[in-house]
Amino acid sequence: KAGVTQTPRYLIKTRGQQVTLSCSPISGHRSVSWYQQTPGQGLQFLFEYFSETQRNKGNFPGRFSGRQFSNSRSEMNVSTLELGDSALYLCASSDSTDTEAFFGQGTRLTVV
């Protein structure tokens, strides 16, 4: 079974631009969560989608948004990028039991 796939692995963007990151969950998993990892703040929850609906949201500004498609693939979008958005963005998928969350390799975003 393939794991969680995140694309792209690396991204460099300029301040003020927007970016879209993609996550394909493990086959059969319907829950996708997004996390931001930075050296200063650690791992912080962004949001979670289940069956195309946002089920949970963390404390991030409205510039951070996401969506989930009918095949459970998810995208997250960050608009008006700031230097502080530079981070490793991790996506995790869970099955309907919500017991185990499996993470992808992450997308490393650098904002210059």
Place this chain on the structure above:
Amino acid sequence: GEDVEQSLFLSVREGDSSVINCTYTDSSSTYLYWYKQEPGAGLQLLTYIFSNMDMKQDQRLTVLLNKKDKHLSLRIADTQTGDSAIYFCAEISNNAGNMLTFGGGTRLMVKP
């Protein structure tokens, strides 16, 4: 918000046992997890424990949970150089849907 805390660093000799500790504040935690992160990689789920258990063993890994003191530990027996990584504990509570709250991570260094 709820907190999860870990010590920053642990150094052990190859072949010794490692014990990584974690404390949490959320009394409604249902599952507690240990993840491993190697450089440049995502998070690998090592093991988890349900809050009504006090111990779980999985090959070289032993998880101990003291719910009264809100203390979780991960013991790695016969530690190898390949175990060098950052270890994160995390919890999910009834009140937070499928949102993981992570500790800051413990960097384990294994000396040959």
